[in-house]
Amino acid sequence: MSMDPQREQLRSAVQRQPQDFIAWVMLADAELEAGDTAAGDHAATRALQLRPGHPEALARLGRARWMQGRHGEAATLLRQAANLVPEHPGIALWLGHALEDAGQPEAAADAYRQAHRLLPGEPYITAQLLNWQRRLCDWRELEPLSQQVRQAVAQGAAVVEPFAFLSEDASAAEQLACARQRAAGIAEALRALPPAQVRRAGQLRVGFLSNGFGAHPTGLLTVALFEQLRALGALELHLFALNADDGSAIRARLQAAATALHDVSSLPHAAIAAQIRATGIDVLFDLRGWGGGGAPAVLAMRPAPVQVNWLAYPGTSGAAWIDYVLADDYVLPAALTPAFSEQVRRLPRAFQPSDNTRVLEPAPGREACGLPAQGVVFCCFNNSYKLNPRSMRRAFAVLQGVPGSVLWLLSGPGNADARLRAAAREAGLDPARLVFMPKLPHPTYLARYQQADLFLDTHPYNAHTTASDALWAGCPVLTCPGATFASRVAGSLNHHLQLPTMNAADDRVFVETAIALGNDPQALAALRATLAQRRSDTGLFDMAGFARDFTAEVQAMGRLHGWQDAHAG
Known part of the structure; x- marks a missing residue:
C-alpha cells in the first residue's frame, strides 16, 4: 500500500535533517491526516523534544492523543498550547474537540466560542x-x-x-x-485502489464497516438481524469494527453472528481498506457515514466493488464512492430521490432493524424514576441537540394543555438541563414539570418506557433508535414527518406499524393530538393496546423476515454487478 507522496517526502526530510522542527510538525499533521495516530504521536513528540513547550508541537501532540482516545491528556496539552497562543483559532478549535470528549462540555463551548470570535467568517468553526x-x-x-x-x-x-x-x-x-x-x-x-469485481458465483461476501459494533445504537439495531442472517446462511458476513471490543454482551453476540469480526480499530485508513480488499468483500455497507468516528476515507479508496449507505447516517453521503442507499418508501419517498447522490434501493419494510430478542425488565415505580405519583408522563429521550426551540415550544404547549402532566427528558451535558428549565419558566410553566433521567445502561433505560404514556418527537431531527426503543417497550411515538430523511424515520416506523394517526401533519395537529390523548385516559389506553397488537402482527419487529428481504436486496445488487445466483432458474 503506497503512501501519499507528501508523507513520503516529509519522512525523507526528517531522516536527512532530524533537527528540522518545522518538518516534524508538518509530518505530524500528515500522519494524523492519514489516520496513523502512532506515527503522528511520534513526530509530534520529536518536534517537542527539539523545542520544549512550543505551542505548535504541543497542539500536534494534543491532537494525536485526542485521536488515540486519550482525551484527558489531549485537553491538558491543548490547553497549554492555547494559553501560549490565545489568538490561534485552530488550536482553540482542537481544544474544543478535546474538552468535548474529556467530559468538559461547557469549557468546550467556550473554546469553540473563542475560535469563532477569532475567525467569525469560518463556516467550519x-x-x-x-x-x-x-x-x-x-x-x-x-x-x-x-x-x-x-x-x-x-x-x-x-x-x-x-x-x-x-x-x-x-x-x-x-x-x-x-x-x-x-x-x-x-x-x-x-487515491482509489485498482477496480475490483463482484465474484461471479458462490456466496456473496458482505462487509459492514462501523464504529458501533458494541453497546452502541448501531450494535443494538443490527445484532438480532445479523443473528437471523447467520441462521439463513445465504451470505458471508464480515464485520469491520472501527471500535475496540467494549466487553459488552452485544459485541459478543455480533462476534458469534458474523462469519468473521475484524477488529481494525488501531489501523490507519489505508490498512483498513487493504484488509477489506484482501478479504474479498463484494458488497460493503457503510454503517457510519458522516456520523462521526467513522472512516469515510476508507470507503473513498474503493475497497469493495459495491458500496452502500445504510442505517447509521440518515441522509445522503454525497459521495461518488457510495453506489446505493438502502431505505424504504416512506423514509425516502420518490420526491426525495433527486436529493440523494446514490441510487436508491428500497426494502419492502421499514429500513431500520432492531433487537427483537430484548426482554423488558420490570419497570421501577414512578417515585424511583423521579416522577410525580399522579399525572400523565410525556417523554422524549432524544439527545439534547435535537431539543431545539421549535420542538420544545411544541412540547411546552402540550404541557400547558394537559394539567398535572410532566415531560421526562434525558439529562443533557453541562448546564443543558438548567437551560431547559429556564425555557420552561419563560413559557409560563413550573420548571419542576421537566423531569430528567440520567444516562442509564440500556436494559434499565428501556424498562422506564413502561412509566411513560406518550413519546413526543423532535423536528427536524427525529427519534431514530429511541423511537424504535419506545415502540418496542410499548410507548407510542407521536411525530411530525418532514421533508428530509432524518425527519421521517419515526414516521416510517409508525407507518409500518399501521399507526397513521401518530404521524401528525403539522405542529398544530401534533399539539392537538397530544393534548387530546393526555386528557383522555381511555383513548391513551386504547392506543397502547393497539400498539401492543401491531408490534406482533405487523412486520416491523420481524427480524427473520427482515433477514430474508435484506438478503434478496443484497443479491439483487450483486446481480446488477455480474454475480450469478447458482439457484436462479
Whole structure:
C-alpha cells in the first residue's frame, strides 16, 4: 500500500535533517491526516523534544492523543498550547474537540466560542459552535449562526460536518450540497485502489464497516438481524469494527453472528481498506457515514466493488464512492430521490432493524424514576441537540394543555438541563414539570418506557433508535414527518406499524393530538393496546423476515454487478 507522496517526502526530510522542527510538525499533521495516530504521536513528540513547550508541537501532540482516545491528556496539552497562543483559532478549535470528549462540555463551548470570535467568517468553526450550543441547549444567537452555516453551504464555501448539519432546518437538497462538499475534500486527498469485481458465483461476501459494533445504537439495531442472517446462511458476513471490543454482551453476540469480526480499530485508513480488499468483500455497507468516528476515507479508496449507505447516517453521503442507499418508501419517498447522490434501493419494510430478542425488565415505580405519583408522563429521550426551540415550544404547549402532566427528558451535558428549565419558566410553566433521567445502561433505560404514556418527537431531527426503543417497550411515538430523511424515520416506523394517526401533519395537529390523548385516559389506553397488537402482527419487529428481504436486496445488487445466483432458474 503506497503512501501519499507528501508523507513520503516529509519522512525523507526528517531522516536527512532530524533537527528540522518545522518538518516534524508538518509530518505530524500528515500522519494524523492519514489516520496513523502512532506515527503522528511520534513526530509530534520529536518536534517537542527539539523545542520544549512550543505551542505548535504541543497542539500536534494534543491532537494525536485526542485521536488515540486519550482525551484527558489531549485537553491538558491543548490547553497549554492555547494559553501560549490565545489568538490561534485552530488550536482553540482542537481544544474544543478535546474538552468535548474529556467530559468538559461547557469549557468546550467556550473554546469553540473563542475560535469563532477569532475567525467569525469560518463556516467550519461556526458549525462546530452551533452544533455544540445545540447540545448544551444554549439557544443564544442560534438563528444567525444557523443562517451563516446554511449560506456558506449554499455558496459552496463550506466544509461543514454533514451530521451536524442534519440538526439545521435545511432542505434535503441543502443536505446533499453539504455532504458533496465534505466528500469532495476527502476524495481530493486520496487515491482509489485498482477496480475490483463482484465474484461471479458462490456466496456473496458482505462487509459492514462501523464504529458501533458494541453497546452502541448501531450494535443494538443490527445484532438480532445479523443473528437471523447467520441462521439463513445465504451470505458471508464480515464485520469491520472501527471500535475496540467494549466487553459488552452485544459485541459478543455480533462476534458469534458474523462469519468473521475484524477488529481494525488501531489501523490507519489505508490498512483498513487493504484488509477489506484482501478479504474479498463484494458488497460493503457503510454503517457510519458522516456520523462521526467513522472512516469515510476508507470507503473513498474503493475497497469493495459495491458500496452502500445504510442505517447509521440518515441522509445522503454525497459521495461518488457510495453506489446505493438502502431505505424504504416512506423514509425516502420518490420526491426525495433527486436529493440523494446514490441510487436508491428500497426494502419492502421499514429500513431500520432492531433487537427483537430484548426482554423488558420490570419497570421501577414512578417515585424511583423521579416522577410525580399522579399525572400523565410525556417523554422524549432524544439527545439534547435535537431539543431545539421549535420542538420544545411544541412540547411546552402540550404541557400547558394537559394539567398535572410532566415531560421526562434525558439529562443533557453541562448546564443543558438548567437551560431547559429556564425555557420552561419563560413559557409560563413550573420548571419542576421537566423531569430528567440520567444516562442509564440500556436494559434499565428501556424498562422506564413502561412509566411513560406518550413519546413526543423532535423536528427536524427525529427519534431514530429511541423511537424504535419506545415502540418496542410499548410507548407510542407521536411525530411530525418532514421533508428530509432524518425527519421521517419515526414516521416510517409508525407507518409500518399501521399507526397513521401518530404521524401528525403539522405542529398544530401534533399539539392537538397530544393534548387530546393526555386528557383522555381511555383513548391513551386504547392506543397502547393497539400498539401492543401491531408490534406482533405487523412486520416491523420481524427480524427473520427482515433477514430474508435484506438478503434478496443484497443479491439483487450483486446481480446488477455480474454475480450469478447458482439457484436462479
